[in-house]
Amino acid sequence: MRIGELAARAGVSVRALRYYEECGLLRPDRTPAGQREYPDSALDRVLFIRQLFAAGLASRTIVSILPCVDSGSLRADQLALLTVELGNIENQIAALSRTRERLVALIDSAAVSAG
Amino acid sequence: MRIGELAARAGVSVRALRYYEECGLLRPDRTPAGQREYPDSALDRVLFIRQLFAAGLASRTIVSILPCVDSGSLRADQLALLTVELGNIENQIAALSRTRERLVALIDSAAVSAG
DNA sequence: CTAAGACCTGACGTTGACGTGAGGTGCAAC
């Protein structure tokens, strides 16, 4: 598929897909005329990239772990990187849970004053 | 206390504290010579601000909900805002949990190849 | 064959939360 279709299906902008390529996250083929041509699997890949971005991973980090998804094998350094990022995510979840509790407490304790 | 001490105690930079004031998040008194003077309660306030920043809230959003913490009362619009942000945080937690599961699965399923 | 989109490559603009000097003032110690 071409870039517009992938963008629509993944719910991202065309610019974002070109940016992902610039970062080395995507490597689409090109038609003889130079237009980008993506396989169907690119959709899942983009969704996974977005998921990792949402988790606060930097594009460079994603670049180094995406090959694991492709190859299904982990080198020691990739495993270490994944473990670190997993720890970061778990810390984020814990911090967000504390923040949630605090906001709930704030909502519960504060009287709703009209006006 | 002065800005340097608050920064050290809260684990943030002096620049960050000045920035928070610029955003309206902090309103320290001034000595006659113009130096900022913070009450002890500013420490908790800064930690709370950082917690909200970490949860992805924008400074403007924090500005509008901090008065609730001070006053202990909520106007209807503030309650609505808090509810929205609470929902965002819960969505983030859910998304992060999914990402965590995916990374765990990736680590578990991929064989660790030496070299 | 031509007009309208979809696509291309630069390349500069945006936003938020600060970092980083530059140049000057306050304050405590000696």
Add this chain to the structure above:
DNA sequence: GTTGCACCTCACGTCAACGTCAGGTCTTAG
């Protein structure tokens, strides 16, 4: 009274993940 660190106010720099033109090419429908 001067050294030296903490503090002050501008004000420009940074970084990531794109947005947004500008100016040109490809593709497809009629």
